[in-house]
Amino acid sequence: MNNITNTGEETRLRPTSDLEDMLKGAVQTMVGDVFDINTLESNLTELFMILRKKVTEEIFHQIDVEHMECKECGNKMKNKGKKHRKIKGLVDYDIHVRVFYCDKCERYERPLDKIIGNTGRITLEVKEAMVLLGQRIPFEEASSYMEKLLKVGISHESIQELLEGIGEKISKEEEELIADEIDANGYVKDWKDGKPINDIAYMELDGSMVQTREDDWKEVRVGVIFAEKDRLEVDKNHNELYRKKYFSVFNDDKNSLAEFKNRATLEAYNFGFHNYVKHVIVGDGAPWIWDYASTYHPGAIQVLDYYHASEYLCNAINAVQLKDEGQSKQLKDWLWEGKIEEIIKSLEKVPKCKEIEDCLRYYRKNSSRMKYGEYRKEGVDIGSGVIESAHRVVVQVRMKQSGMHWNKKNVQPIVSLRALYLSGRWSNIVTHLKDAA
Template identity: 25%
Template structure:
């Protein structure tokens, strides 16, 4: 580190020279731009020379082949690499096996080189852009912020490839989650969570299919822990916050999604938790999945979905906002206290002043889910009773990326981008195995 001042002096002189040679007037903007251009070029040369230095100057005559035999040195071959600092050229030894007729480059394997493709680190950055914003804007942003030139098709392809990595990982998890020996070993050796939450939801995504534009369910799930305490009143401040969130997503039939629910549950040790709490809205397919995978869990109907049903009913029955608010306040208090029978009676009583079909629909909704609405018991136990975590996933994956204006996906790419974004939101981005 002692030589850094000397390096800085030399770079400063180079920047001054370039500024003096320029016909433009020297401003802070020009100083910054010139310095950045110079540092990028220096970085490119440093990466190129460092990579080349890792190659053997005098290659061995043979190299171990994956088939178990020896491959013979043929010659040095050049390749282009696309890195964070731009394109660079590296020359490395090429070997060919006489037995299996397979060629390989030891340096590629040693350093994880990706010939004629984006380096793993560049791919990670490009993919990160692709899971956040549309590819056209992403291409412009990369050029402006990092001086990285990537076409829209390349950005889309890279984002999709990262989604494939997540997809392959999930497929392996699904296979492993069915192995009885593995499950038995976990039962003996794994640390068992004390309290874990799960939530499931879906949002609509437009996809192209045989010339049509169809709306498909993007199913979403989350496993998480929660800190804080619930409020003491239905309108109090909610301080419970989700922690250590693991998101997953797919466009699939409920039966196929069920396999992913179970696999991620095993990964997060949900099946070993002392308390497992599942939150969801009133969708039948959600509770069928829960019953199939975790029949003994604590099931909670999302508090905010339930209150929305009450609010909608009040608006239908009462014309005046004051009456709406008064009835809603009383109904929410009954629900908060866990007196669902009284809540149902209060809803049925509205038939005396209105013949709206919504009264019967709401009553049926509460009758069906009353075991999931024991809110007094739930908040006494300190449980989170709102599914804000999965609602956030629906917004951050569905609304903010999949449903941006003009977005239209084929199903395969929609799945890959959703899975890649779920990995990012779960703080798993840098752990994805992108190296060659």
């Protein structure tokens, strides 16, 4: 491969036949070498790298003219020197943009600007890759993936800076939207009823903790809205949603809960949540969820997530080590059927301990949201876990890896970006990337 590299590096490619010769030379070299398909592919990668650079250089060279006539008056324009531009892309562009000036018309021309346009320091192609990786994996890893997969060297600091900048714009935009659409009492300003939809819509609300540098663990609230008909069964234990809307608000100050509620209200309205003949709010025991649900979605069916309920019961059963297996099975069956009063009566008879007390308190408080038998009969999902919980996909997989600490100011930008990505709004992200430096 060395001869190709040398040919490429030392002389500028002129006519297209040079490119053809270069390709023929490359093929001859590779045929001549003894290698397997893996060597072939690594040689190809190297060849693509060289081609990428040569072809772009050639294009720039052809567009770059030494003399220019004014488009307005036809006079020869003055050469005012060159402006240096460095752009990071699939190729490291190191460009000297010639600047021409017409005295008569007082106008400038920069021929190479035709290609560069208003591209900032990094091309869109590379920025998209940075965001795609950085929203999912640690910045250091994203940087090494860029190098490995795209052969583009970009620092983890640059990736972080881009992600935080874009995320901040997105979260600002979200805040502005809420200010425009939601009134001071948390209701949609310009509410219009839609046509009834004969299906079930769900809003799942949840929270997750993130470790911050300043205040140790802080909560991020997460929600997701989807409809039953958008569910795609991958296998018995795993469903995918092909339409869903995630949203997330960092619980940073005393206004954060109101912000999250406003956000949930707006997302629900935009989704048409209330138009669904059955609309369901699923959550754990957090009082703010049910307070919010009762106030802003009085027509919604409230469902306490089955797995949270089940966890309390299992802890209680394990704590007292019920000898009678029949009894613990009975308790679990009652839960599945939503016979919460039976469970409470039964647990009141066993010796008291912390786990029993916790379970009793939780069940007494939430029994109206635990009619699991009834829900299942109506086809309402009881939070069975076939859909991965929102807080896990939005927050945990990215923000909660071992040893990860986040500056508080960076939490909201990253979760906003991630929620948008997971909601399938890539084009929205790209729009922001086009404007970014």
